[in-house]
Amino acid sequence: MGNGGTLMDANQELVANLVKKVLDELTHSSAGNHQANSGDGLFDTINEAVEAASVAQKKLIQLSLERRKEIISALRKAVLENNEQLSALAVSDTKLGRVEDKIRENILCATKTPGVEDIQPFAVTGDCGLMLLEYAPVGVIGALTPITNPTGTLINNSIGMIAAGNAVVFNSHPNARVVSAKMVQVLHKAIIDAGGPAGLVCLVRVPTLDTAKELIEHPKVNMLVATGGKPVVNVVLRSGKKAIGAGAGNPPVLVDETANIRRAAQCIIDGASVNNNIFCICEKEAVVVQEVYETLIKFMQETGKAYLLTPEEADRVTKLVMTAEGKINGAYIGKDVQIILRDVGIEVNDEYRLAIFRAPKDHPLVWKEQMMPVFPLVCVKDFKEAVEFAVKVEQGNRHTAIMHSTNVEHMTEFARAIQTTIFVKNAPCYAGIGLGGEGHTSFTIAGPTGEGLTSARSFTRQRRCTLVESFRII
Ligand code: NAD
Numbered sequence: 001m002g003n004g005g006t007l008m009d010a011n012q013e014l015v016a017n018l019v020k021k022v023l024d025e026l027t028h029s030s031a032g033n034h035q036a037n038s039g040d041g042l043f044d045t046i047n048e049a050v051e052a053a054s055v056a057q058k059k060l061i062q063l064s065l066e067r068r069k070e071i072i073s074a075l076r077k078a079v080l081e082n083n084e085q086l087s088a089l090a091v092s093d094t095k096l097g098r099v100e101d102k103i104r105e106n107i108l109c110a111t112k113t114p115g116v117e118d119i120q121p122f123a124v125t126g127d128c129g130l131m132l133l134e135y136a137p138v139g140v141i142g143a144l145t146p147i148t149n150p151t152g153t154l155i156n157n158s159i160g161m162i163a164a165g166n167a168v169v170f171n172s173h174p175n176a177r178v179v180s181a182k183m184v185q186v187l188h189k190a191i192i193d194a195g196g197p198a199g200l201v202c203l204v205r206v207p208t209l210d211t212a213k214e215l216i217e218h219p220k221v222n223m224l225v226a227t228g229g230k231p232v233v234n235v236v237l238r239s240g241k242k243a244i245g246a247g248a249g250n251p252p253v254l255v256d257e258t259a260n261i262r263r264a265a266q267c268i269i270d271g272a273s274v275n276n277n278i279f280c281i282c283e284k285e286a287v288v289v290q291e292v293y294e295t296l297i298k299f300m301q302e303t304g305k306a307y308l309l310t311p312e313e314a315d316r317v318t319k320l321v322m323t324a325e326g327k328i329n330g331a332y333i334g335k336d337v338q339i340i341l342r343d344v345g346i347e348v349n350d351e352y353r354l355a356i357f358r359a360p361k362d363h364p365l366v367w368k369e370q371m372m373p374v375f376p377l378v379c380v381k382d383f384k385e386a387v388e389f390a391v392k393v394e395q396g397n398r399h400t401a402i403m404h405s406t407n408v409e410h411m412t413e414f415a416r417a418i419q420t421t422i423f424v425k426n427a428p429c430y431a432g433i434g435l436g437g438e439g440h441t442s443f444t445i446a447g448p449t450g451e452g453l454t455s456a457r458s459f460t461r462q463r464r465c466t467l468v469e470s471f472r473i474i
Contacts, residue, residue, distance in 0.1 A: 037198075038188075038192045038198040039052070039188070039198055039199070040184075040185045040188055040189070041184040041185060041187065041188030041198075041199070041201050041202050041203060042181055042184060042185065042202075042203055042204075042205050043202055043203070043204055043205065044204070044205055045204065045211075045214075046169070046171075046204050046211050046214040046215050046218060047214070047218070049169045049199075049202040049203070049204055050140060050142075050169050050202075050215070050218045050220050050221060051220070052198070052199030052202055053140045053167035053168065053169050053199050053200070053202050054139070054140050054167070054220050055197070055199060056167045056197040056198060056199035056200045057137065057139055057140055057165075057166060057167035057200070059197035060137075060162070060165060060166075060167065060196065060197055060200060061137060061165050063196070065116055067195065067196070068116055068162070068163065068165070069115065069116050070194050070195070071162060071190075071191055071194045071195075071196040071200075072115040072116060072159055072162065072163050073115075073194075074190040074191065074193060074194035074196075075110075075155070075158060075159055075162070075187055075190050075191070076110045076111065076159070077190070078186050078187065078189070078190035079106055079109070079110035079155050079186070079187075080106075080107065080110050080111075082186050083103055083106045083107065083110075084103065085182075086102075086106060086151050086179065086182065086183060086186065087099050087100075087102035087103045087105075087106060087151070088102075089178065089179045089182055090102045090150055090151050090176075090179045093150070093175075093176055093177070093178040093179040094147050094148075094150060094173075094175060094176050094179065094334070095334065095335075096147065096148060096275075096276065096278050096333060096334025096335075097148075097275040097276055097278050097334050098275055098276055098336070101274050101275040101276075102151065102152075102275065104274075104435065105149065105151065105152040105275065105443075106151050106152060106155060108152070108433070108434060108435050108441050109151075109152045109155040109156040109159070109441060109443060110155060110159075112434045112440055112441040113155065113156045113159040113160055113440065113441055113442070113455070114159075114160065114163070114440045114455040114456055115159060115163040115456065116163045116456070118160075118163060118164075118440075118455045118456035118457050119134075119135040119163065119164055119165075119456050119457055119460060120135075121133060121134045121135070125471070125472050128468055128469075129466070129467045129468040129469050129471055129472070130466070130467040130471045130472070131464060131465070131466050131467075132464070132465045132466075132467075133462055133463070133464050133465075134462070134463050134464075134465070135164065135456075135457055135460035135461075135462060135463075136165070136460055136461050136462070136463045137164055137165030137166045137459075137460060137461075138164075138166055138222045138223040138242065138459060138460065138461050139166060139167075139220075139222035139223070140166065140167050140168070140169060140220055140221050140222055140223075141161050141166050141167070141168045141169070141221070141222065141223045141224070141225055141459060142168075142169050142171070142215040142216060142218065142221040142223070142224050142225070143157050143161070143168050143169070143170050143171070143224075143225045143226075143227070144170075144171050144212055144215075144224075144225070144226045144227065144228060144232055144236070145157070145170055145171070145172045145173060145176070145180065145227055145228075146173055146176075146227050146228045147173035147175050147176045148275075148278040148279065148280070148334070148371065149227075149278075149279070149443050150172060150173065150176035150179045150180050150183065151179060151183050152443040153227050153443045153444060154170060154172070154180060154183045154184065154187070154201075155183070155187070155443075156441065156442060156443040156444065157170075157225065157227075157443075157444060158187050158201050159456075160442075160454060160455050160456045160458070160459055161225075161456070161459045162191075162200055162201070163456040164456040164457070164459040164460045165460075166223075166459055167199060167200045167201070167202070168200070168201055168202070169202045169203070169204075169215060169221065170184065170201070170202065170203045170204075170207075171203075171204060171207045171211050171212045171215050172203060172207050173207070173228075174206075174207050174208055174209075177205075177206065177207060180203055180207070181203060181205065184201055184202070184203040187201045188200075188201050188202075212232075212235075216235065216236060216239050216241075217239070221241070222241070222242070223241060223242045223243070223244070223459065224236040224239055224241050224242070224243040224244070225243070225244045225246075225444060225454075225459070226243065226244070226245050226246065227246040227443065227444045228246075228247070228248075229247065229248045230247050230248055233245035233246070233247040233448050237448075237449070242461075243449065244444065244446045244449050244451055244454060244458060244459075245446060245448040245449045246280075246444040246445050246446045246447070246448075246454070247397065247399070247447060247448050248280060248369055248397060248399070249280045249281065249284075249369065249394075249397045249399025249400050249447070250284050250285070250367070250368070250369045250393060250394060250395055250397060250399070251281060251282065251283055251284050251394070251399060251400040251401055251402060251420075251429060252283075252284070252285055252286070252287050252389075252390040252393050252394055252401055252402070252418075253268055253271070253272075253283040253285075253286045253287070253401075253402040253403070253404070253429075254286075254287045254288075254386050254387070254390045254401070254402070254403045254404070254405075254414055255268075255286060255287070255288045255289065255292060255296055255403075255404045255405075256289050256292075256383050256386065256403075256404070256405045256407065256410055257289050257291040257292050257383070258405050258406045258407040258410065259292065259404035259405050259406065259426075260404070260406065260426070261292050261295050261296050261299055261404075262299045263404070263426070264296060264299075264404035264426075265296055265299035265300040265302075265303065265306075266299075266303060267402075267404065267426070267427055267428045268283055268286060268296075268300065268375075268402075268404075268428070269300060269303055269305050269306050269353060269354055270428040270430075271283045271402065271427075271428030271429035271430060272284075272354055272373065272375050272429075273305070273337075273353035273354045273373050274428070274429075274430055275334070276334045276335060276336060276337075276371075276372060276373050277334070277370065277371055277372055277373050277375075278333065278334040278371045278372075279429070279430070280369075280399065280400070280445065281399070281400040281422060281429045281430065281432060281433060281445070282371075282429050283375070283402055283428075283429050284369060284370060284375075285359070285365070285366045285375070285376045285377070285378060285393060286375070286376070286377040286378065287378050287380055287386050287389050287390045287393070288377055288378065288379055288380070288386070289379075289380055289381070289382055289383060289386055290379055290380065290381055290382070293377070293379040296377070297356065297358070297377060300354075300356055304351050304352075305351060305352055305353045305354060306352070306353070306354045306355075306356045306375075307337065307341065307346075307348050307352050307354070307355045307356070308356055308357065309355055309356065309357040311357075311358070313344065313346060313357075314357035314358075314359070316344040316345075317340065317341070317344055317355060317357075317374055318363070318364065318365060320332065320340065320343055320344055321340065321365075321370065321372060321374060322364055322365070322368075326364060327368075328368055328369070328370055328371070328372075332372050333370075333371045333372055334371060334372060335372060335373075336373070337352050337353060337354060337355050337373040337374075338350065338352065340355065340372065340373070340374060341355060353373060354373045354374075354375050355373060355374045355375065356375045356376075356377060357374075357375075357376060357377070358377060358379070359376030359377060359378050360378070361378055361389065363376050363378075366378055366393055367393060367395075383410055383413075386414075387413060387414050387417050387418075390414070390418060391417050391418050394418055394420065397420075397447060398419050398420050398421055398447045398448075399420055399421060399422070399445065399447045400420050400421065400422040400423075400424070400429060400432060400445075401414070401415075401418045401420045401422070401423055401424075402423075402424045402425075402427075402428075402429050402432075403415075403423070403424070403425050403426075404425075404426055405425070405426070406426075411425055420447070421445055421446075421447040421452050421453070422445065422453070424437070433445070433453065439453075440453065440455055441453070442454050442455060446458070
């Protein structure tokens with residue numbers, strides 16, 4: 001392990017001090033020492049939070065769009081200024097992911113989440129006059145956020161929802177309470193400092209499933225946004241309110257015989273190991289045609305970042321990371337590969353990011369969303385079988401799929417068959433959310449309800465204004 005142990009100890013001490021400091025601050029703030037009259041966005045009850053958000057939203061829509069843009073700029077700036085602390089806290093609070101990847105996640109959300117420009121109106125003129133379509137705020141949004149991306153989702157949702165003229169009350173994952181509270185305090189302060197109203201971004205101090213239920217049922221909450229697994233998406237869809245559901249995935253990466261294999265090997269390692277595989281978009285299993293299967297594995301090993309498990313080691317790791325009931329063992333979600341391997345007696349150096357293994361088609365880790373850097377590669381006869389199998393393992397989530405190929409017909413065929421919201425070609429998964437790829441970012445990818453990569457416009461209601469007869473300049 002070289003000096004990895006010492007470095008890790010020093011980092012752990014740094015992070016422990018940081019967590020203690022933030023917890024002290026939070027306790028202090030709950031004792032009533034808020035910014036003068038403005039609070040800090042944290043509330044003891046859902047009702048208090050929703051009431052504050054409702055007042056704030058009414059004030060926001062009185063402000064000019066220019067002022068709203070200034071608020072959005074202030075949010076972006078505050079995230080970038082506090083990024084390192086927030087990222088370290090995200091890892092220490094949730095025990096998931098990697099600090100350097102959280103830093104990248106937060107930069108991405110701060111810089112590539114669309115703002116007010118996303119709600120440009122649409123106009124039609126003709127013989128009958130003018131029709132103007134505007135994207136109006138929905139009011140107060142209740143947002144349930146995942147443990148996997150506590151900072152990214154809060155940043156991304158806050159910017160999009162406020163840009164659209166809304167206020168938001170978050171109910172974060174209970175095990176991301178500390179970092180979510182800090183995140184809301186940072187965002188809330190940025191809004192106040194930019195001259196915006198208090199209460200635009202709110203969070204209940206101790207989020208639980210009960211507070212989630214209260215938020216969902218609160219009469220002043222006009223829209224719900226759930227980012228998480230299938231159960232929470234189903235809960236908001238049953239609420240009777242307008243709801244956006246961003247659910248789970250199990251993204252396959254398909255590699256055919258025409259791919260640039262060395263490049264594919266590097267891209268798969270980068271994508272499947274980012275944040276220790278906790279992003280919902282991460283490659284979760286590879287489906288590789290027989291002709292290039294062994295070459296891909298060899299090239300992955302040659303990077304020095306992928307440790308190839310023997311069949312016997314793969315069995316031991318599988319037994320470790322899955323429970324007797326066939327569920328993923330939560331204790332290993334989002335952990336570094338060194339920790340997982342150490343617990344089955346394998347020591348690898350700190351350069352490694354991923355453990356890979358040759359997996360039969362029915363291996364449980366091919367079918368489960370493992371969210372850890374243990375990565376199965378399945379060998380298939382040819383492209384036709386690859387498409388059929390990849391579609392099956394995606395399981396109709398319609399979330400994300402990745403492909404490495406230089407055959408355009410193959411690309412089209414796979415994209416048409418798998419029907420995912422995000423389809424990435426010849427790049428790591430995260431190019432599909434704008435990291436090293438074109439287009440805006442989103443950390444609420446709404447496959448089930450169809451908004452796709454949500455942005456300000458997703459958090460609006462459409463209103464039409466019609467003027468008959470005149471008003472044309474041609
Ligand atoms: P989770 O579903 O356990 O929790 C998400 C949020 O929903 C949390 O705030 C949680 O407290 C709340 N929640 C869970 N069950 C609930 C219920 N019955 N009633 C009310 N609230 C409930 O998910 P997680 O473990 O925090 O995050 C990981 C999951 O989220 C993975 O499946 C991942 O694929 C998915 N995810 C999807 C996206 C996307 O954009 N599609 C983004 C991030 C994560």
